[in-house]
Amino acid sequence: EPEVTQTPSHQVTQMGQEVILRCVPISNHLYFYWYRQILGQKVEFLVSFYNNEISEKSEIFDDQFSVERPDGSNFTLKIRSTKLEDSAMYFCASSFDQFGAFFGQGTRLTVV
Amino acid sequence: EDQVTQSPEALRLQEGESSSLNCSYTVSGLRGLFWYRQDPGKGPEFLFTLYSAGEEKEKERLKATLTKKESFLHITAPKPEDSATYLCAVQDQGNTGKLIFGQGTTLQVKP
Numbered sequence: 001e002p003e004v005t006q007t008p009s010h011q012v013t014q015m016g017q018e019v020i021l022r023c024v025p026i027s028n029h030l031y032f033y034w035y036r037q038i039l040g041q042k043v044e045f046l047v048s049f050y051n052n053e054i055s056e057k058s059e060i061f062d063d064q065f066s067v068e069r070p071d072g073s074n075f076t077l078k079i080r081s082t083k084l085e086d087s088a089m090y091f092c093a094s095s096f097d098q099f100g101a102f103f104g105q106g107t108r109l110t111v112v
Numbered sequence: 113e114d115q116v117t118q119s120p121e122a123l124r125l126q127e128g129e130s131s132s133l134n135c136s137y138t139v140s141g142l143r144g145l146f147w148y149r150q151d152p153g154k155g156p157e158f159l160f161t162l163y164s165a166g167e168e169k170e171k172e173r174l175k176a177t178l179t180k181k182e183s184f185l186h187i188t189a190p191k192p193e194d195s196a197t198y199l200c201a202v203q204d205q206g207n208t209g210k211l212i213f214g215q216g217t218t219l220q221v222k223p
Contacts, residue, residue, distance in 0.1 A: 004155075007157075011223050018142075018146065021135065025148060027165065031208075031209050033209065035211075035212075040212065041215070042212075042213050042215045042216075043156065043199065043201075043213040044213070045210045045212070048208040048209050048210060050208070055208035055209070056208040056209075058208055058210075067118070067189035075222070089153075095209060098208065098209040099144060099161075099203065099209065100144060100146050100161055100203065101158075101211060102158055103148075103156045103157070103158075104155050105154055105155045106155045108153070108154075
């Protein structure tokens with residue numbers, strides 16, 4: 001069964017450092033998303049991406065965040081100058097038709 | 113503003129004891145309502161999509177229903193392996209695929 005793959009599963013970084021979270025969406029999907037979940041809180045939308053452009057972004061997705069689809073299979077989330085409050089689970093998701101989404105297993109980001 | 117509220121926050125059942133989880137939503141125009149299952153430390157796993165009031169979907173011991181203001185996830189004769197957090201999410205018309213999630217109901221089924 002096709003699935004969304006995320007790497008790494010756990011990332012520990014020093015405050016102020018840059019991190020890149022990587023995702024391989026389901027191969028025939030066209031719409032890509034990043035969500036995050038702070039421990040004990042709701043899953044929150046960060047950004048949607050289609051046709052090599054950001055379609056929508058939330059207030060959380062400020063200038064320290066960026067997304068890229070560097071090739072035909074990968075989708076990345078870059079966080080510049082990480083803060084303690086960026087510690088969370090980050091989920092990549094994809095969909096074929098901009099309706100619903102299938103999620104990866106997440107990357108746990110710990111900023112120390 | 114789109115909003116999703118789930119109740120109860122936590123639910124403990126004995127194996128075989130049926131119950132229902134509630135998801136109340138406010139959305140400008142509903143495109144779809146989604147139920148996901150989330151195990152600890154894992155990503156949300158898709159269960160159901162509901163499109164319009166009156167619709168029902170079933171999968172094994174789970175049945176999801178939808179009205180104009182809320183959705184229910186009915187669990188019939190649950191087993192310990194049904195223990196998880198169940199998430200409800202809505203998508204409104206005209207947006208870019210963004211899902212708005214509720215805070216989830218954590219279900220524990222004891223043998």
